[in-house]
Amino acid sequence: MFSAALRITVLPLTKGRLSSHVLPAIGTTSARFSGKAPGCLSKSNKSKSSGSQNKPRIAVIGACGGIGQPLALLLKLNPSIGELILVDKDNMAGVAADLSHIETPAKVSHFTTQNPGDALKGGVDIIVLPAGVPRKPGMKRSDLFVSNAKVVYDTAKAMGEHSPDSILLIITNPVNSVVPVACEVLKNQGKLNPKKIFGASTLDSVRAATFIGEITNTDPREVVVPLIGGHSGTTIIPLLSRSHPSVTLEGEKRDEFVKKLQNAGTAVVQAKAGKGSATLAMAYAGSRLCFGIIRAMQGESNVVESAYVVSDIYPELKYLATPLLLGKNGIEKNLGLGKMNDYETDLFCKAVPQMKKDVALGEKYVKEQGGGKSIC
Numbered sequence: 159m160f161s162a163a164l165r166i167t168v169l170p171l172t173k174g175r176l177s178s179h180v181l182p183a184i185g186t187t188s189a190r191f192s193g194k195a196p197g198c199l200s201k202s203n204k205s206k207s208s209g210s211q212n213k214p215r216i217a218v219i220g221a222c223g224g225i226g227q228p229l230a231l232l233l234k235l236n237p238s239i240g241e242l243i244l245v246d247k248d249n250m251a252g253v254a255a256d257l258s259h260i261e262t263p264a265k266v267s268h269f270t271t272q273n274p275g276d277a278l279k280g281g282v283d284i285i286v287l288p289a290g291v292p293r294k295p296g297m298k299r300s301d302l303f304v305s306n307a308k309v310v311y312d313t314a315k316a317m318g319e320h321s322p323d324s325i326l327l328i329i330t331n332p333v334n335s336v337v338p339v340a341c342e343v344l345k346n347q348g349k350l351n352p353k354k355i356f357g358a359s360t361l362d363s364v365r366a367a368t369f370i371g372e373i374t375n376t377d378p379r380e381v382v383v384p385l386i387g388g389h390s391g392t393t394i395i396p397l398l399s400r401s402h403p404s405v406t407l408e409g410e411k412r413d414e415f416v417k418k419l420q421n422a423g424t425a426v427v428q429a430k431a432g433k434g435s436a437t438l439a440m441a442y443a444g445s446r447l448c449f450g451i452i453r454a455m456q457g458e459s460n461v462v463e464s465a466y467v468v469s470d471i472y473p474e475l476k477y478l479a480t481p482l483l484l485g486k487n488g489i490e491k492n493l494g495l496g497k498m499n500d501y502e503t504d505l506f507c508k509a510v511p512q513m514k515k516d517v518a519l520g521e522k523y524v525k526e527q528g529g530g531k532s533i534c
């Protein structure tokens with residue numbers, strides 16, 4: 159039975175071990191998200207990018223969409239966020255007005271535009287990008303590249319021009335190829351800070367914890383499975399040998415788990431039968447990554463999340479998802495692949511050729527577009 163005094167609060171799960179994840183901040187009881195977070199928004203700089211000293215300004219591009227709306231809601235509920243700038247090519251005014259009535263500190267502004275530059279002119283701390291087309295049954299994530307590369311290209315270009323110090327968190331698919339698009343554009347502008355560009359593979363971490371929780375009858379909030387590789391099919395590689403609590407899963411059961419994880423996005427696409435892909439779990443996962451980044455910006459140590467980033471961990475791969483220690487300026491330290499057993503090494507080695515192709519697709523696109531350099 160729930161008592162009348164029940165409040166939902168953040169669960170500090172993981173002190174000192176490989177994870178930082180907490181539920182998104184809901185309510186006002188958590189010290190982590192209280193108004194006492196280091197550095198409150200000062201009147202003098204509230205329209206500028208506020209950096210680690212102040213409550214962050216966050217732009218969500220694609221905020222009207224299936225992911226964008228619940229993600230914006232979760233961000234609005236976090237009292238450590240100073241401002242939410244909601245951007246979409248569809249009419250953004252209604253969603254923004256709706257969210258703005260929630261009694262949390264984040265100020266809500268909105269832009270209805272296809273030009274992300276309009277929204278980034280004042281500078282923001284974090285850009286969250288869930289803009290773009292989702293899959294329909296029968297499609298692979300890579301089929302989305304032709305539709306979605308442009309919005310990532312345009313966002314990166316606008317970021318380089320107007321808000322180059324932002325952290326960019328890319329949800330748009332195919333993550334394995336569009337993260338290279340963003341990085342190539344920023345590199346050509348001389349604005350790439352590889353520590354600040356994240357491809358969201360957090361949903362794989364969320365699903366892995368959920369599925370292992372089910373298999374082992376453990377509270378999934380207590381489960382941490384390091385994820386490496388990328389965010390599509392066989393490039394999604396869980397490291398069960400290093401999960402917490404430790405899990406013994408072998409043979410067919412292990413194969414089944416890996417397959418279920420690698421196909422989880424497709425299962426949602428099929429179940430939604432033409433009405434898009436994962437939105438709610440992705441909104442949660444996006445908020446989890448975003449909140450981890452914010453907590454690290456504000457000085458919390460031991461914040462670890464896996465994400466798909468510029469990488470020098472494995473010689474053949476310029477981009478790779480690995481667990482990352484987050485810090486005041488994005489990635490503090492790439493924790494690398496770590497120890498893998500033979501099964502995991504085999505999964506990884508089999509995925510390498512696909513991951514190289516995915517990166518090459520993104521790089522080729524940017525070359526064909528002229529590189530993203532500003533001509534003015």
Ligand SMILES: NC(=O)C1=CN([C@@H]2O[C@H](COP(=O)(O)OP(=O)(O)OC[C@H]3O[C@@H](n4cnc5c(N)ncnc54)[C@H](O)[C@@H]3O)[C@@H](O)[C@H]2O)C=CC1
Nearest residue numbers: 220222223224225246247272289290291292329331361440
């Ligand atoms: N990284 C991950 O784990 C996941 C990624 N995704 C991806 O996220 C993306 C979004 O998915 P949904 O929210 O379900 O799609 P959706 O179609 O519901 O929403 C996309 C939103 O982006 C907006 N948009 C499109 N182009 C734009 C532009 N140039 N400027 C501003 N806004 C623009 C649309 O108007 C729409 O509101 C898809 O590419 C999907 O594949 C989805 C689930 C998980």
Ligand SMILES: O=C([O-])CC(=O)C(=O)O
Nearest residue numbers: 293331361423424435436
């Ligand atoms: O499968 C899709 O198209 C969306 C996605 O990335 C996921 O749910 O993991």
